[in-house]
Amino acid sequence: MNISQLLHRTALAHRERPAVFAGTQLVCDYRTLADRVARIAGHLRESCGVRSGDRVAIFSANCPQYLEALHAIHWAGAISVPVNYKLHSKELAYVLENSGARVVCVSPELHDSALDAGAAAYDLLVFGSAAWQAAVNDGNPLAMEDKRPDDVASLFYTSGTTGRPKGVMQTHRNLLATTMAYFTDVDDVQMHDAMVYAAPMSHGAGLYNYAHMLRGAKHVVPVSGGFDPAELVELAASIGHLSLFAAPTMVHRLVDHIRRSRADVDGFKTIVYGGGPMYVEDLRNALDTMGQKFVQIYGQGECPMTITALAREQIADAAHPRWAERIASVGKAHASVEVRVVDTDDRQVPVGELGEVIVRGDAVMAGYWANEAATHSTLRNGWLHTGDVASMDADGFLTLRDRSKDVIISGGSNIYPREVEEVLLLHPQISEVAVVGQRDADWGEVVIAFLVTGEGARPDDAELDALCLDHIARFKRPKSYRFVDALPKNSYGKVLKTELRNWLVKAD
Template identity: 45%
Template sequence: MNFGTLILNAAASQPEARAISFQGSTVTYGTLADRARRLAAGLLERGLLPGDRVLLQMHNCGEYPELLIGAWAAGLVVVPVNAKLHAREVEHILENSQARLVFTSAGVPDLESDVETVACGGAAYEGLLGTEPIKALAETAPEDLAWLFYTSGTTGRPKGAMLSNRNLLAMANAYYADIDQLGPDDTMLVAAPASHGAGLYLLAALLKGAHVVISAGFDIAEAEQVVRDNEKVSLFAVPTILNRLVAAWGGSEVPLENVKTIVYGGAPMYVADLERAIGVFGARLFQLFAQGESPMTVSGLPQRLHRTDLPESARLLSSCGYPRTGYAFRICDPDSGEELPFGETGEICAQGEAVMLGYWKNEEATAKALREGWLCTGDLGFCDPDGLLHVVDRSKDMIISGGTNIYPREVEEALLTHPAVAEVAVIGIPDPEWGESVVACVVRAGGAEVGEAELDEHVCNHIARFKRPKLYRFMDELPKSDYAKILKSELRKAMGGELAAT
């Protein structure tokens, strides 16, 4: 089973249908298939062999899908990386993956490497497209490696999660089972980096012959135009992007009836923000809990439960939903691995067809992450008696103060119910007496005036007093990654430097 073949099969059934749009230019499925087959032939003529890796260090662009399909049609493995990564990070991934060829797009800095680089749109790329289309596609097995998904590296150097053809197909099938059926009348907007979750859902769209609009970077005006020009628009958004859509489109004349589904995930979505999003989009939202090691799967809160008028709405919206179709999760003691009863917090472990094969050339990390058929996610949470998953925090973000566990997300949820708080990140810093102290880094809502005393009183009205922040730091903005996730590691470094200077 070659994943590229699966997409080309869909293309063959509707060659004149819209496939990819980028910056006003659209190619049909027939053209997409022809270009992908030419790329496959060109890559093999260049001396690459099935199983070789090709690294895509590219911004979102029209060539992204054809390169994915072409590489798979040739039996190659893709290694997509965010084009905004530091050169040293990319060089580590390049060395670790042993990629034989690098594709880049405009604006990507050069790497200090002897590996050949091909720029999209350049002479070498056009040379690949000048090859006669491949006739017989490479034969690969369902368990053969297709995508090396490198983690963000927040706890060390990035590790390559090995995703097979079967893993990618399972991810797409879970989309159809739980989120939406897709077809030629659908449009999927890829507004986040295609090297991550948005690119994975791009595959689900192509397998069903849907129209894919690729954005060079999230832009409110472009997103609005896509919604105006197309019916049945879907997209994947991290919470920061969803919040921006809510702020821009709430009460506007944007035809929201053309929005079919917004899948959100990748970072905590706080209840106060989610209630505002439901007020704008209603039952068009699907919450996703996953990680690259089990891409875009594990659990989800379906559209029909995104309501604020149910007796159990507060509990539903504070959760990450139920197991996805074909998946299971359980809560385990991080040390013993024993399953914990309902209501007890432990490590979230997941099982299903999309779970990775392991980490590339890292047996130690693989053995730690994959135990007895379960993926140990490193996320902390609990399961309530109704089967809802509640994610508490990353294990590395948990604060231990005076011997008591404090979960930052609980404190953040409390602070975000205050109207003067736009964003917040809660971290722990070393404390000689208590071990760690709770610090809240707060971004005020535009024009709002609020001080520590008011926020302290507000927090104590919502959660136990011992969990309240000992320090507040007001900031203009919070540091974020290229995937719009708040970088608590950067906040800890900044706070450490600030305290050392006093």
Template identity: 50%
Template structure:
């Protein structure tokens, strides 16, 4: 069940098949990929890393990302992929909490990290330096380590409403179930296909690598290392049979550039979208411009990519009597899970009624790392309570209505208000702070901060912006700061975020009433 066994199998079956690419340039065959991963595993063992140890990966997108991941698994260790957009302080906290033995990093994002990890005994290995190159060229382990179905292989950190990230423990069995469901519910994979990593490889884009390794398909990192709509549209016809994961905001930008340039997505086989609300008008426009290339999935870190799926046929269907309703949904339960809509007592609700979405099945996480309380609160009687609100129709299509938590999704990235609020409250002049999401055509949502100050004190937006930039990732910082004498509260003293969102509708960006 070791993921590295899938790579080893592919290398034995298709040794000369092209595997890793940087743009159009081939970096490695499957034989090369497998040998380098095995050598990384051996080098980690020589450093004292053992099976079950946690090894961080804090890197920007690049082919070596996959070599590092599979090297970790070759040894039977646990990969801890960390969002490359995080602040080094946040990455350092994750590595410490995971009790990581070491971490693979890239020089472009890791400046200052070593000072934060040295005290915890976590050594850093730069993939941009000679040490990593030498590791790849060393002696390879003879075979991947034995990993059991319930052994943890992936520790993914997702922020919580407390502002403290939680480590989601994913087992080999969880990953295998997610990958198997992909073939049934999302898309077929052929050896001639190419997965394009334009979104962060620490998240949905990267976790989709497994199916393409299993099939001996290609793995392509665009030259920019990230999402550039024009680059993708120009690269895809040259690569051909491109499959990519994209947030709705990425889809919208891709479609806008395609329309402007007269392109239709030539060379793109499938775009799987998720990670935020996809407005009905946007997906209608996407299909009109680029054709039936789209599939939607719904998942979360605790059940990655594997809760529901809206098929290519459903996304493209315009003839069914309820086609528009289905297109606005997140689809049907995937094959290895049960999905229900329940009330606060866990009782299943009839079709049409809104409740919390709960899911049960083999892709659901083992639990939260070193956090039994959060695990008990989230998994009840085997059911994962997602915190997302929705309703199901008579045919089982689930439409999300809202989130029971206050999470903001901006550009496909999850942002938890409490985390930002806690940073704002460290300013000596700030008395209260509340962070909410505001709808935005480009990003889906943007972060807006409301604050009140102590009597006789002063603070401006620039000061708060600098405070956030020094403490949290840039993408989490508010795009707008609004100052009120007092924040609205209920009788229990709780800040009324609903009222703040309503206020946003009647305020301009400078905070003045219209």
């Protein structure tokens, strides 16, 4: 089944339903959207020579044409390659070469960047160009290409923080399983709902388009093309029933804006957060400010958005005796997958003990593109080995500690950065924190905390030491506190701990 069948199905049943918005401005209904998609698919086939299984990259910030291009690629039976639009030209060049892209769809403002990456060697299709407009208005619509469930639909390139990015092969079955998991474990979608793309459409936020496509809901691209708290508040008020995916840092900023402006939040329906740790204090503030609108998901590109979920009912159930522990978790396994915590021999560890998270099910990738060694290392005995360290309680709630590569081993003891970060965020003057390990001749590694402060006096080391000693063991206390103006983050708002470790190396 071609994943774009979801669009085709809705366009037949609900042709005049509003589909895509640029801010509050309606761009097209579902009938028009499907027609444009079929015509762009025809252009890819007839003018660009794209055949079933060919790769077509999208190098673009969020815009309405992104959805058209994505579905046109699938419609034509090709494989989409969504590229982070903030990549360096050398990184983009690697993705294009590794994927063997035949065509690059690009937004006008990124055209020169694409050329710097050598995209002139590929067919370029620029959004809004004469060729694009000719395809949309006068192109020959292509009949949807038939695809098998296990055919590759998309190549999602990992961030490459541990080496060269790897192309995750997401199949049509994977994308459909992710879509169904949204309904079973995240949120139900109605026609009057609206999905706003405030986070990059090249990543997890874009994957939620399929669930909203299936139900004939609205798709809203902010005029800013990204995350702006004031703009989101205005969209919620004008469009209503607004849902979005956001990294925890984005939630923090949105909540802070709403608190300061005392904005009305009735127009927000659901905020799905994930992609990094949501600290307990931040979640408490979000609930106090916006109410029961939050759902957490945990996933990876290798099992997109679909490993565990913490439902809004569980987040809102403050009367539960273990509520504080549960909201610090990432919830329970999605209905479509199995999740275990295992030791180094892949044996399931006892309840409450730490181990590696592994997962299997229809949402798990087919493997890495042109990288058999990495595939065999990650997919073993039918299970995806995530590299994440966690524990699972008796009720099936999974609590992440850290990526295995981020665990700090000091004097033979494991220290999980998130535990230290949670404590430091209890200080009222600390707005953001990231903890990493630094090599040390005596201890192997020592704990270093990078901190961003809010308004007011900056706390001194003694004050922070005392805070830590009140909550965690002495050996987990940071050896050094480094105050910075901002933490380095990727386009999705995730803190780049590899970059922080690089800062330490350069400072030595």
